[in-house]
Amino acid sequence: MGQAGRVRPSGAVPGRGVPARPGCRRVAAPGSRGAATAVVSAETVPKDVYTHVAATFDGTTAKLYVNGKLSGSGTLPFTPATGVNTLIGKQVSGTIAELFAGDLDEVRVWSRVRSAAELADDLHHRLVGNETGLVAYYRFDEGSGATAYDQSDRALHGTLKGDAKWTGSDAPVGDHPGVRRDSFILKGRTVESGMSAVIYHQQENVSAGYRPDPKPAKRQARVVLAFAAKYGQEPALVSLDFAVGRDGRLAQVPDMLDPAVLRRPAKGQDSEQVSALQQLIRQLEPEVAALPAEITRLGATAGQVAYWQGKHDRLLPGFERLERQYLAEKDVPTAWNYALEVKTPRESDGQVLRYFNAPIHTSVIVSLTSSRSTWRLEGTGESQNGKPFYWLVGNNVNNLDVQIYRNASAQNTPLVTVVREPGNPFTQFQLTAEGEYTRIVNRGSKLAEGMSSSFPAPVPVQASECSTGDSGLIKMVRVSLRSGADTAYLQAKNEMNTVRERLQEAKTAAQRVNELQLVLTGKQADLKDAQEKLARLSTALQGDDDLTVAMPLISVDTTGLSLSGGLLEFARGTDRPALLDSGTGNIVLYFRGANEQFFAVYYDTAVTRGTQRLTGNGGTLSFLARDPGVLLDNAVMKVSDGDVPGRCDLTITVGGDTETWRSLPRKAEHMAAALAGQSGQAVTVGTVAQVTGNTVEFTAAITTAVAAKAHLQIGANGYAASAEAPVGAKTLTLTGSGTAIKPGDTVTVVGYDWARAESTRVGVLLSAGSRLITLNTGGATSVPNGAAIPVTGGRGCRWRAEMPGRAFLFDGKDQYLTLPGAQQKNAAPTGDLTLEAWVNPEAGQGRIIHGRTDGSGYSLALAVADLPARQFTGTTKVELANALDLAGRDFTIELWAKRNQARGRVEPLLFRAATDGRVDQSLHLWFHPDETFCFSLYGTASRSPAAPPPVTTPATAR
Numbered sequence: 001m002g003q004a005g006r007v008r009p010s011g012a013v014p015g016r017g018v019p020a021r022p023g024c025r026r027v028a029a030p031g032s033r034g035a036a037t038a039v040v041s042a043e044t045v046p047k048d049v050y051t052h053v054a055a056t057f058d059g060t061t062a063k064l065y066v067n068g069k070l071s072g073s074g075t076l077p078f079t080p081a082t083g084v085n086t087l088i089g090k091q092v093s094g095t096i097a098e099l100f101a102g103d104l105d106e107v108r109v110w111s112r113v114r115s116a117a118e119l120a121d122d123l124h125h126r127l128v129g130n131e132t133g134l135v136a137y138y139r140f141d142e143g144s145g146a147t148a149y150d151q152s153d154r155a156l157h158g159t160l161k162g163d164a165k166w167t168g169s170d171a172p173v174g175d176h177p178g179v180r181r182d183s184f185i186l187k188g189r190t191v192e193s194g195m196s197a198v199i200y201h202q203q204e205n206v207s208a209g210y211r212p213d214p215k216p217a218k219r220q221a222r223v224v225l226a227f228a229a230k231y232g233q234e235p236a237l238v239s240l241d242f243a244v245g246r247d248g249r250l251a252q253v254p255d256m257l258d259p260a261v262l263r264r265p266a267k268g269q270d271s272e273q274v275s276a277l278q279q280l281i282r283q284l285e286p287e288v289a290a291l292p293a294e295i296t297r298l299g300a301t302a303g304q305v306a307y308w309q310g311k312h313d314r315l316l317p318g319f320e321r322l323e324r325q326y327l328a329e330k331d332v333p334t335a336w337n338y339a340l341e342v343k344t345p346r347e348s349d350g351q352v353l354r355y356f357n358a359p360i361h362t363s364v365i366v367s368l369t370s371s372r373s374t375w376r377l378e379g380t381g382e383s384q385n386g387k388p389f390y391w392l393v394g395n396n397v398n399n400l401d402v403q404i405y406r407n408a409s410a411q412n413t414p415l416v417t418v419v420r421e422p423g424n425p426f427t428q429f430q431l432t433a434e435g436e437y438t439r440i441v442n443r444g445s446k447l448a449e450g451m452s453s454s455f456p457a458p459v460p461v462q463a464s465e466c467s468t469g470d471s472g473l474i475k476m477v478r479v480s481l482r483s484g485a486d487t488a489y490l491q492a493k494n495e496m497n498t499v500r501e502r503l504q505e506a507k508t509a510a511q512r513v514n515e516l517q518l519v520l521t522g523k524q525a526d527l528k529d530a531q532e533k534l535a536r537l538s539t540a541l542q543g544d545d546d547l548t549v550a551m552p553l554i555s556v557d558t559t560g561l562s563l564s565g566g567l568l569e570f571a572r573g574t575d576r577p578a579l580l581d582s583g584t585g586n587i588v589l590y591f592r593g594a595n596e597q598f599f600a601v602y603y604d605t606a607v608t609r610g611t612q613r614l615t616g617n618g619g620t621l622s623f624l625a626r627d628p629g630v631l632l633d634n635a636v637m638k639v640s641d642g643d644v645p646g647r648c649d650l651t652i653t654v655g656g657d658t659e660t661w662r663s664l665p666r667k668a669e670h671m672a673a674a675l676a677g678q679s680g681q682a683v684t685v686g687t688v689a690q691v692t693g694n695t696v697e698f699t700a701a702i703t704t705a706v707a708a709k710a711h712l713q714i715g716a717n718g719y720a721a722s723a724e725a726p727v728g729a730k731t732l733t734l735t736g737s738g739t740a741i742k743p744g745d746t747v748t749v750v751g752y753d754w755a756r757a758e759s760t761r762v763g764v765l766l767s768a769g770s771r772l773i774t775l776n777t778g779g780a781t782s783v784p785n786g787a788a789i790p791v792t793g794g795r796g797c798r799w800r801a802e803m804p805g806r807a808f809l810f811d812g813k814d815q816y817l818t819l820p821g822a823q824q825k826n827a828a829p830t831g832d833l834t835l836e837a838w839v840n841p842e843a844g845q846g847r848i849i850h851g852r853t854d855g856s857g858y859s860l861a862l863a864v865a866d867l868p869a870r871q872f873t874g875t876t877k878v879e880l881a882n883a884l885d886l887a888g889r890d891f892t893i894e895l896w897a898k899r900n901q902a903r904g905r906v907e908p909l910l911f912r913a914a915t916d917g918r919v920d921q922s923l924h925l926w927f928h929p930d931e932t933f934c935f936s937l938y939g940t941a942s943r944s945p946a947a948p949p950p951v952t953t954p955a956t957a958r
Contacts, residue, residue: 039064041071050105050171052123056113068120088138088148088158099162105171109136125174129153129183142166142255143558143762149255151183166762175249182250187258189567192235193228194576199244200224202607202628202797203585205521214521216606218585220627223250224603226577226589231261231567234594235574239603240565241551241797243627251561254554262549262566262799277534284527291520295513302510308503315499319492326489329481333431334379336478337395339372343437343473344451346458353458356474358394359417366402366415368451368458374479380428389428389443391420403427404462409445411463412455437473439466448472511619511779518611518622522792525608529795549799551603553629556657558764560771562627564796571601602800610794612637614787616668616780623652623773625794630654630772633793637773639785642666644709648783650675654772661770662756663709663720668777670751677769680751685725688714688745691738694722696747701728704749711753714738715745718753807838812846828853835860869896886912886923893925905929 041064045051054065057076064072085092088107089100106126112133129137129151137152143166148158201221205214221244228235238259242250329335345354346368353368358375377390392402400417404426421427426444440449442462450466450473451458466472480486532548551564571577577591587603610625610632623637635654642648642663650661650671664671673680685706686698696714706725711718712734722735732747757766764771810816819827828851835849839862847861870878893910906926913922924936 037076039072039074039076041066043069043071047102050103050169052119054114054119054123058113065116065119068116068123070116089164090161103167103169105140105169106173107136107138107140108134111135124172127151140166140169141252141558141763147255149183155183155185168763168765182253184253184255184257186229186238187256189229189231189238191227191229192574195225195227196577196579197223197225198579198581198587200581200587200603200605201585202605204607204609204628205524207517214517216585220244224579224587226579228574228577229567231569231572234572237568237571237573237577237589237591238565239551239568239589239799240554240563241629242563243561245559245561249561251555251563252557252559253563257554257565259554259565259567260552261569262552263569277530280530281527281534284523284530288520288523288527291516291523295516295520298509298513298516301506302513303506304502305506305510308499308506312496312499312503315492315496319496322485322489322492325483325485326481329483329485334377334390335481335483337374337376337480337482339477339479340375341475341477342368342451342460342471343475344471346451348458356460358396359400360394360396360398362398362400362417362419364417365405366417366460368460372477372479376482377431380422382428384430384443387430387432389430391427392429392440401427402429404442404445407444409447411447412452412461413445414459414461415449431476434473436475438476439472440474441467450474507618507779514622514778515613515620518613518791521608522611525792525795548604550795551629551797551799553631553796556627556630556771558761558771559768560626562629564629568601568799571599573599604798604800607797608792608795610635611791612788613778613791614639614783614789616778616783618781619668619777619779621668621780621783621788622776622778622791623788624776625654626770626772626774628794629796631794631796632773632790635772635790637788639783639787641785644707646707647709648785652770652772656760657772658760659766659770659772660758661766663711663753664783665751666782668775668780668783671783672775672777674752674754675770675773675775677754677767678751682713682748682750685712685732685747685749688741688743688747690743691741694734694737696732696734696738696741698730698732698747701730702732703727706732706749709735711750711756713748713750713753714741717741718750718755720753807840812843824853827851829856829858833858869898884912899927 039055039062041053043066045053045066052065052067054068056063056065057078059078060075062074062076063070089104091098108127110133114133126139127134127137130153134152135154136150136156138148138158139151140148142149146160148160150156150158199221200223201218203216204219206217207214223242223244225240225242227238229238240253240257240259242253244250340356341354342356345352347353351370353370355369355372356375357367357369358373359366374395376393376395378393380389380391382389394400394402394417401420402415403418403421403424405413405416407424407426418427424444426442428443429449430441430443432439432441441447442449445462447462447464448466449460449462450469450471452461452463452465452471454463454465455461463471549566549570552566554563554565556562571589571591572594573591574594575592577589580588580590582588582602585605587605589601589603591599591601593599607628609628610630612623612632612635614621614623614637623632625632632654636651637653638651640649640651644663646666647663648666650664652659652661661675664674670680683704685704686700686702689697689699691697702725705727706712706721706729708721708724710721712721713719717740719738720735722733725732754765754767759766759771761771808817835858837848837860839848841862845862845864847859849858849860851858895909897909899907906929908924908926910925911922912924922937924934926934926936928934
């Protein structure tokens with residue numbers, strides 16, 4: 001639970017005169033002067049913990065309650081007073097002010113005494129606001145501004161003073177279990193009609209079934225509210241669009257709403273914008289046309305994911321078994337069959353002899369041959385100086401060992417084949433590696449075998465020179481494993497590699513299909529918007545497409561639910577409008593106009609979520625706007641290193657809101673779950689025996705390892721492990737103090753501790769996930785560092801209006817309509833004729849209707865009309881009515897005058913006086929003979945400094 005916000009007085013100091021016991025509260029007699037008699041609670045109130053306190057007074061007895069329980073009572077004197085102030089967080093007595101230091105939330109004032117049962121019932125949830133006797137109710141959920149709004153019916157709003165701060169609240173208060181009411185005020189406007197509401201579902205394009213092209217599907221539920229509000233001389237309709245939460249509640253409304261005025265787009269055209277839109281459309285149309293074919297082509301490969309995944313999974317156990325066997329044998333000397341190749345071969349009859357031959361009979365001397373024979377090593381179970389002794393065995397039907405001929409220690413003694421003699425040291429050999437070669441040393445003679453230079457025959461012998469020279473270097477070439485595991489493993493590996501390549505191709509194609517579908521959705525939305533804008537700017541038709549207005553976002557509440565809305569300037573009326581959900585999924589708003597017309601405007605519920613993508617390991621991650629109305633055009637999403645490998649930090653900035661998610665798991669599916677408010681399966685580690693500082697001791701050794709920096713929940717609080725705790729450990733070290741941990745608390749490892757996430761929006765708790773975005777893993781396994789790239793900004797719902805009738809817009813240059821030649825005869829008049837049309841000329845002149853037949857012709861046209869003017873010949877005048885009265889008031893006289901010639905005498909423009917010639921009671925406006933402009937009153941004249949030119953001249957006198 002917990003409130004969205006609370007108010008914290010800034011710079012407040014503890015009040016003087018408060019009882020000495022820490023946390024005690026008092027109730028002062030209302031209207032008292034000087035020192036107040038106080039009733040003090042028996043229970044103290046701790047610091048840094050939210051405590052519900054209440055006081056009731058029936059005119060005589062005051063009672064105090066702490067957390068819903070009676071904690072003190074007493075009689076208080078009461079003297080009514082007038083002209084008093086109501087202050088929250090401050091008390092003034094004379095010139096002394098006492099201020100509260102701490103956080104306040106859910107302040108309620110009642111005009112009746114509430115019982116202990118009533119207090120206990122309501123202290124943990126919000127009120128509706130219309131409860132009996134509720135005088136003032138301050139939730140402090142605004143989070144910003146200097147006004148605390150009263151949520152009761154009396155609207156006794158408060159003003160925050162002294163730089164009080166908004167802060168988050170963890171008071172144990174939740175929504176009302178039954179009814180919830182939110183009130184709001186329209187800034188500068190009043191509601192002029194009843195309200196209508198309808199529930200609907202926004203529609204998004206999604207791919208389903210076997211067809212790759214996305215189709216509209218109903219998604220998130222919302223509620224639209226419509227009513228008439230004051231707007232100039234004629235009210236206009238206001239529409240508000242509320243998101244609906246999973247629990248059925250509507251988005252929380254700001255207390256003061258100032259919806260934007262949505263106007264009909266201006267008629268006309270902007271050539272630069274038209275050109276840009278045409279170019280954009282030419283670019284988008286082939287791209288949108290090509291993408292479905294590419295998606296279909298890749299879809300065939302993408303559709304094989306299940307097949308290749310199934311084959312991969314069937315092969316994997318056998319492959320892993322062979323791989324384990326191969327890896328276990330490949331470094332064991334006795335596991336291999338070898339070819340023994342000397343470094344210093346001999347030649348005989350044109351052949352190069354380099355390999356030890358393996359005779360198949362006993363007492364046969366080992367010689368060199370040009371072809372490979374295979375040998376193996378078998379351990380004797382004995383060693384010397386850390387090196388084991390081996391029997392050197394020929395791979396043939398008899399499996400004969402090699403022995404120094406006649407067990408001799410003499411130089412140049414050859415090797416012969418014998419049946420194994422276990423105790424004979426002359427049949428045992430040690431191996432000494434020298435790079436890619438090996439020296440084979442006999443245990444009995446201590447001499448190495450090889451091709452002695454003093455023994456010319458192509459026969460390996462033992463000799464001292466073979467212990468140091470190249471003649472004793474023999475390459476033991478690995479031919480195959482004796483078990484055959486290398487051959488089987490190689491075959492299985494080749495098959496597995498092929499399957500993995502096909503599986504990866506299918507996954508890559510599926511990933512690309514998902515990416516292209518996102519791109520297609522974005523480009524389709526961009527193309528549609530561009531086409532509609534172009535239609536509004538350049539088409540001759542000013543009807544169906546001339547009004548498309550986006551519903552602007554007003555706010556997003558602390559849980560991520562949005563509110564959109566606007567004042568529809570194009571929808572004027574005073575009556576309650578009607579809202580209906582149509583069969584197409586759009587909403588129809590019916591209303592009556594000021595002149596009794598019947599109008600309809602349509603609310604297009606098709607939306608596109610803003611998307612940004614980041615290439616991850618194995619796929620493409622898509623960050624999607626949680627609400628389609630929240631546009632991601634200028635949003636920034638950045639992944640950076642976290643506190644340990646395997647974790648990262650994510651920063652999300654959308655508009656003025658920033659969310660910082662620290663220590664998120666890099667595993668894509670786990671990050672997506674954390675951002676969605678899902679913690680995953682908690683793993684129990686153990687039970688707390690005792691805590692010393694930041695070290696937790698368990699009641700028994702733990703059976704689950706805890707990684708360094710792992711997120712933990714101990715009791716009701718979140719912690720992190722400072723170091724790894726292996727299986728069997730009895731203690732665990734935390735990164736912070738464990739003072740809140742108690743013996744008996746259970747320690748669990750959780751996927752994410754939401755205390756690591758924070759928002760710049762006051763009062764936001766991110767335990768339910770991000771308010772701004774969701775994450776689609778797109779097949780990616782992990783999330784790399786980097787900034788996400790915008791794909792589409794998104795688009796919310798829009799208003800569309802079909803205007804009553806249509807009209808043509810002509811450019812006055814080369815645009816016109818004509819009847820087909822075959823229809824000309826139908827326009828020939830046969831008698832009387834009437835032509836009529838509504839016209840809205842922009843400039844110039846021209847024919848509206850023109851007809852010409854064999855017998856006659858006719859036209860209805862507009863002609864340029866000069867503005868009328870009165871011409872005076874020097875002998876004429878105009879006499880005005882006597883009702884013109886300028887006496888006793890300020891006045892201005894202005895006119896346009898055009899002099900044809902300079903006549904060298906007074907030329908009057910305006911004369912105001914009695915005609916009998918009374919002196920000093922006249923008003924004159926005139927041109928002087930020197931051609932200056934003059935104004936005179938009672939014989940005092942004002943003259944212009946220079947003569948006006950002999951052209952049309954504006955003349956003004958005040």
